[in-house]
Amino acid sequence: MTALLSVEGLRVDFRTRRGVVEALRGVDLVVRAGETVGLVGESGSGKSVMAYAATGLLDRAGRVSGGRILWDGRDLVGVSRRTMQGLRGAAMSMIFQNPRAALNPIRPVGLQIADAIRAHESVGWGEARRRALELLEAVQIRNAAARLEAYPHELSGGMCQRVMIAVAIACSPRLLIADEPTTGLDVTTQAAVMDLLSGIVARRGMALVLITHDLGLAAQYCGRISVMERGVVVEEAAPARLFGAPGHAYTRRLVAASPRRDSTLESISEGGALPPAPPVGPPLLEVMELERRFGAVQAVRGVSFTVHAGESVGLVGESGSGKSTISRLVCRLLDPSGGRIRFAGEEIGAMGAATFHRSRLRRQVQIVFQDPGDSLNPRWSAADSIADPLRRLLGLRDAREIARRVEGLAERVGLEAGLLGRFPHQLSGGQKARVGIARAIAAGPKLLVLDEPTASLDVSVQAVVLRLLERLRREEGIAFLFVSHDLNVVRMMCGRTIVLQDGAVVEQGPSADVLDCPTADYTRRLVAAIPHFAPSAALEAA
Amino acid sequence: MRRVGSRFASSLPVLAAVLVFTFVLMRLLPGDPAVFFSAGASGGREEIEMVRRQMGLDKPVPVQLVYYLRDVATGNLGRSMTTGQPVVADLVRRLPASLELTFTALFMALSLAVPLGVLAALRPNSLVDHAVRLVCSLGVCVPTFVSGLLLIYVFYYLLGWAPDPTGRLDVFSAAPPTVTGFLLVDTLLAGDGETFRAAAAQLVLPAATMALFVLAPLARMTRASMLAVLGSEFVRTGESVGLSRPRLIGVYALRNAIVPVLTIAGIVFSTMLGANVLVEKVFSWPGVASYALDALLNSDYAPVQGFVLLMAAIFVLVNLVVDILYGLADPRVSVG
Amino acid sequence: MSGAASFVGHAGYVLRGNRLTAGALALTTVLVGAALLAPWLVPYDPVASDVRVALQAPSGAHWFGTDQLGRDVFSRVLMAARLDYAIAASAVGLSFVVGAVIGGACGYAGGRVDRWVGRGVDVLMAFPLFVLAMAMVAALGNRVENIVYATALINLPFYIRFARAEVNGRRAAGWVEAARASGHGHGSVVLRLLLPNVLPAMAVQISLNLGWAILNAAGLSFIGLGVKPPTPEWGIMVAEGARFITTGKWWLVACPGGALMLSALCFNLLGDGVRDMLDPRMRT
16 A cells, blocks of 8 residues: 655754754654554654644744655645645644634634635535534534534533544545544543544544554554654554564653553552552541532532541542542632541541641641642742741741751652752753652641642653652551542552542442442443553454 | 623713712812802802702702712703803713714724734734834834824924814814714715815824824734734644635634724723823814813813713723624623 | 842843843933932023023024923923822832732632622723823812822722732642642732732833823823923923924924833833843743
């Protein structure tokens, strides 16, 4: 079969304020007609740049500085904008991350599909509208005729992505490039959208390039996968081969770091055995019939659970399930509308969130936030952030004593002492996460609430941070309330798991029971929706 | 529609506040309200006493407020000492002059600012962009009363292109029969091309002065919102399906970019109402602002109060119009 | 919490990289310095009239020419800077303090009061503010201090809105919640954390507003409110010169008008520069 798209030695530069940055350093990629290719890599690997270069959508600062992009044997580097405009949409199309932002907010979606059709075919509005309706039906939007007039804000994220797919396939292009098409969608929605996409591609004989950071997703839906690292493709193989016997050192690390059903903390990161787990003690946190309303919205309804001393409990659910609200309630940053929160035998739910900072229990309940960038004061250095709880909660005043303790904490979380003087914008995501953890353990908490602590980190960084957290937990005997949407991470980190839906608990119990043989319908759907790959099974099949 | 209603309701407190403000204004002001609500200083002692009783100035303050509100509701804003006419009549007669000036200026500013802003956004860091930014930076720094005078100097004194910068019509032209009060419209209705040209010639400089003043915020906003929209993901989507450049810029980018410009245009219109005071003074324009100003300087306060109330009423109207346009331009607001 | 030295270093770095800001800073320093030293710098008595030299065009003896009473326009423009800057600075200072406190408190507290204040401020901003100032001067009396209050009042909604938006946007930030977990109460969060984070943006606003305040105050005196002749003040000078513009005496308008424009321009450019200087993301 001939190559539809063939990228040879592609180089792309970006002009930035700090000089020229090489985003792609000689990338090769071949996509044949009708085939599905995965392009995986962590942030900064250049996988999206590759897609934009191929479709001629690089922004002004970017420039192809070498190599060739062959479409049907014809080099697209340096062709006129008009030529590219004729190809885009008709021959190749893209699907973007964040579908809501990718659609014009003030134009009905039907018109947006019709726009795409009329860009390449001289058909009237009536005909374009008729075809738009067919396309909406093809992407399985219920009540399609009515949805033609809908604006993006009236549709859910998953529906917007279906509309986006309809726009992209409107002129039956031969190649579809999907850039992180399901990032930001809930796991069940993600599965539905991906199934739809791969079905459409197969039925219409299109080729698909799936760009993703999620190895499991690529493995499940792609026939061939290219792994990118820092602007080059380091390895290319069928999924079974790639995950069963990765050839390149980077691929090996990446595969190992991606949490799977059978992953353990020892398997996803290097560093030998962890210290033994502490014994589970008496109940530390008891939450009873917790309620929280925001206006008319009931965010948390009648939630009860217990966390024992030294134990790690997972709190999972999709967006809007109330898990972040619960973590703020437990941390006494937010007042409950009803129910009780007992901590170490004391009724902390009754103490107002506004005055809880004066309680001696404040230092025993600490929290680590999701987005490490957002959780650090932009005007404070790393050392300032870590020192803050030492001053406020432990009442330390002596500058030298504080500096000594800050350095000790930095060492414990694996943060180089040289980085302590830096401001948040000068630190990487992983480093910021470490500062956040150091700050949370500075006052010696008994309970640490972790609100999606690794959600915005690359898998390799996530693996290291998860291991760090687990080591701290075992050494200090801290109890964890671990909030996450990633079931595989929860399985590794938590002895017990609580599943939330719409602010209520649907199931709780030992992680192995809940996640391997769920009893609740909702949990079953959650578990089934996780993209999975089992290297050993895949190898046998191959 | 419900949104428009709720916005209307939310601007009622402003009207109420302005009413109370003008009431307090009247009571704080030096002099006796009864004196200038009667026929002015010429009124006899008995007449003043009668007016005082009529207005209820011998009653307690809250009662006076009620009387005052009743007066305002029935359109009784008192008499101007300077003109001897009821304030309402004066305002009605002079309002078209102010509105004609303001609308012309807004039209000039918008028809210049929007294309300039779009052009600058389409080619960031180009010569056009730098020029627009320079104009914007300078524009906000030039007070209308200075730019107006300098325009007079250049176009009247140096070049002799503009007519004598006084009033709405030169002394040689006869005013057309009043229909709308807008000279440009009335002359056309009367089929009087000569006078139309004369009126337009008088209008150009003051309108240009005011337009220059608001050009900067409008162009700046257009440029910023156009830049933001051009960098947005849905424009990239449009590009990715091969939409033509004109369609992308016209339908996808410009229509979205115009929404914030609309909001600003409402504020700009308000600013122009304020700037009217200065421009009307510079060009001896017989509008409501110069009327109020003359009265103010003559310690004739009834017209000032009437003027402030009129501004408040116009302001509420303008906000409503902007809201309706906003709702038409952006489907999102009708839900939120 | 980085030291003052590092800030000075950073400011130097920004100034070196941005000639326009450096120029604006230099010019502002000259203007403010000239205003402060005006009584010792003026070549002539700014209020002494001499009808023999009335309405002379700019020359070596009278750099900015003379007015209808033969007063030296250059001396008057220089002396007027004192008054105009003082009015603008006190008005902006007043509205900054009041606005920051009200806006900051509302933005952090949220809730119904905040919504009402926000709505009220939005509405007030859309009102013809110059008319409001006019009416206020009329009500309080035609005096200089009332010009200050009126100018402060019409600046106030901008500060309230600004402080409110800035604080509100950061209220739910992770680092604010983290600080509460680290033992900060609400008061401490607002005073020690949020306000220092908001101040740079507010400083930019001050600088931008100074220009606006100068124009507004001069506008009020142009129409005959506040300052009285023969006090040298830019607005009055333009108003007096307006009578002679149709006979070509341009300097009576252009010189005080130019001083107004230059001042406003400097403050605006400086505002943009200050924003760069105080932005920690620009520090490398």
